[in-house]
Amino acid sequence: MPQPILSIAGLSKTYDDGFEALKSVDLDVERGEILALLGPNGAGKTTLISIVCGITNATGGTVTVDGHDNVREYRAARSQIGLVPQELTTDAFETVWATVSHSRGLFGLKPNPAHIEKVLRDLSLWDKKDNRLRELSGGMKRRVLIAKALSHEPRILFLDEPTAGVDVELRKEMWALVRELRQSGVTIILTTHYIAEAEEMADRIGVINHGQLLFVEDKGELMRKLGSKQLIVQLQEPLEAVPDALAKQGLELSEGGGTLVYTYDAHAERTGIAALLAALSEAGLRYKDLQTRQSSLEDIFVNLVREDK
Amino acid sequence: MNLEAIRAIYKFEMNRTFRTPLQSIIAPVISTSLYFVVFGAAIGSRITEIEGVSYGAFIVPGLIMMMILTQSVSNGSFGIYFPKFTGTIYELLSAPVSYFEVVLGYVGAAATKSMILGILVLLTAGFFVPLRIEHPVFMALFLVLTALTFSLVGFIIGILAKGMEQLQTVPLLVIMPLTFLGGTFYSINVLPEIWQTISLANPVLYLVSGFRWSFYGISDVDVSVSLVMIGIFLAACIGVVGWIFRTGYRLKS
Structure with missing residues (x-):
């Protein structure tokens, strides 16, 4: 197996006030993947990113970026x-062009106006290049922050809640941009609490809560493994209530009594489907269609975080 | 050595200055010039020469020093405080730059700016009073060392400051009084002996004295003492900055 581009081992962080933000987190990120870190507010997502990027000191553990320890070989690690x-933190009085060029310089790269121009065009910022940052809307500032990060041609891109407070159109644009970046070989780690975003974008999903990485899974695998499924029975004749004979099956009536919904664990030894269907015909209920539905990542996530409490 | 980063920080800081020329350059030059117009021309005509130098000319080195000190401290502190305040410091902390490079960029820019202002004051003074510079090399040396040292002081204040008020306090309550009491407007020889001794505890005295010596060859303390003192200040500042960066104090949690 190829060496992971980012390897986090035993990472922990206790703040001065005693708050344990991270509890021995281990995580390997594969080259070129999109990894979504999903977790509620205060779960430790931003702390994790801050330590990897060098903004916060770890209390324990190591971070290795493409083979370089991020403390001892910080130059090699950070430049990637x-x-x-x-947060939308920008130098209010600078122009878009100046602030993005500045970022490139900070990362030790020679000026390259052609690259900056490409980045700004890709982010639909080109016609704003001479605007001062304070004149821009929140969505535009978000783009500028992305442009700053891309100005120095990183191999790994961290997006900390990239679409918080961003309208639908920009969110779609960003998703497209992230995919394009991945195409060019950039590894992307994004944090979000929008489950739809993780579901839409990620190859793998890590769930983090109370400073612990609960698991990291391939997205499809995760949804298959943890997903409960629903069997939807469309009845020929609507019902007013679930018949007594079927009460113990945990059925729900919906669509004005026209359908019965049966929720089951897709991985259980016995799903109970056969028994249910037998019970249906015994009760003399006739149905015209059967359908199964996978629960969304959102349901999975809510379940997990609730269990963890 | 990440030269591009030093250049980027330096350029960024200099742009900040030249974006607001009225506030950053014109205003301080005018306000300092008022001192030698008022003190030098109006009052100076009634004061006898000090060791062969007219009063107007006598105060010029001190005024330039005052400009260098206040400007170095305020530029040095604001340059690093502002990113901390707005949060843009995240980029600096996550960039592949060493602390040494960060200091070079910020302190270099702050010192450059205060030296430009010092030279502008010197040129302006030339219109009003007869100036002579006996030791130009030493003058330049004092200018550079003082600007660097106090830009470092400013940088330290900028890192330690928890709010705008603290940022303003040191220049107004420490630097200004020390400059006024450090022989800018008088030779300490005119003071009673007890105050002469007390004045020797004022670091600014050594800077003003040495700087004035480079102009007129007259000084309150020997020029070698002045040079040693400024060397000590510079070393002390470098020590403190080094400690801040080693520990990440007030920069990283």
């Missing part, structure tokens, strides 16, 4: 990483 922070 681009960070788009969660």
Whole structure:
């Protein structure tokens, strides 16, 4: 197996006030993947990113970026990483062009107006290049932060809640951009609490809560493994209530009594489907269609975080 | 050595200055010039020469020093405080730059700016009072060392400051009084002996004295003492900055 581009081992962080933000997190990120870190507010996502990027000191553990320890060989490690922070922090009085060019310089790269121009065009910022940042809308500022991170051609891009407070159109644009970046070989780690975003974008999903990485799974695998399924029975004749004979099956009536919904664990030894269908015909209920539905990542996530409490 | 980063920080800081020329350059030059117009021309005509130098000319080195000190401290502190305040410091902390490079960029820019202002004051003074510079090399040396040292002081204040008020306090409550009491407007020889001794505890005295010596060859303390003192200040500042960066104090949690 190829060496992971980012390897986090035993990472922990306790703040001065005693708050344990991270509890021995282990995580390997594969080259070229999109990894989504999903977790509620205060779960430790931003702390994790801050330590990897060098903004916060770890209390324990190591971070290795493409073979370079991020403390001892910070230059080699950091020069590969681009960070788009969660907060819209910008130099209000600078122009878009100046601030993006500045970022490139900070990362030790020679000026390259052609690259900056490409980045700005890709982010639909080209016609704003001479605007001062304080004149821009929140969505535009978000783009500028992305442009700053891309200005120095990172191999790994951290997007900390990239679409928080961003309208639908821009969100779609960003997703397209992220895919394009991945195509060019950039590894992307994004944090989000929008489950739809993780579902839409990620190859793998890690769930983090109370400073612990609960698991990291291939997205499809995760949804298959943890997903409960629903069997939807479309009845020929609507019902007013679930018949007594079927009460113990945990059925729900919906669509004005026209369908019965049966929720089951897709991985259980016995799903109970056969028994249900037998019970249906015994009760004399006739149905015209059967359908199964996979639960969304959102349901999975809510279940997990609830269990973890 | 990440030269591009030093260049980027330096350029960024200099742009900040030239974006607001009225506030950053014109205003301080005018306000300092007022001192030698008022003190030098109006009051100076009634004061006898000090060791062969007219009063107007006598105060010029001190005024330039005052400009260098206040400007170095305020530029040095604001340059690093502002990113901390707005949060843009995340980029600096996540960039592949060493602390040494960060200091070079910020302190270099702050010192450059205060030296430009010092030279502008010197040129302006030339219109009003007869100036002579006996030791130009030493003058330049004092200018550079003082600007660097106090830009470092400013940088330290900028890192330690928890709010705008603290940022303003040191220049107004420490630097200004020390400059006024450090022989800018008088030779300490005119003071009673007890105050002469007390004045020797004022670091600014050594800077003003040495700087004035480079102009007129007259000084309150020997020029070698002045040079040693400024060397000590510079070393102390470098020590403090080094400690801040080693520990990440007030920069990283």
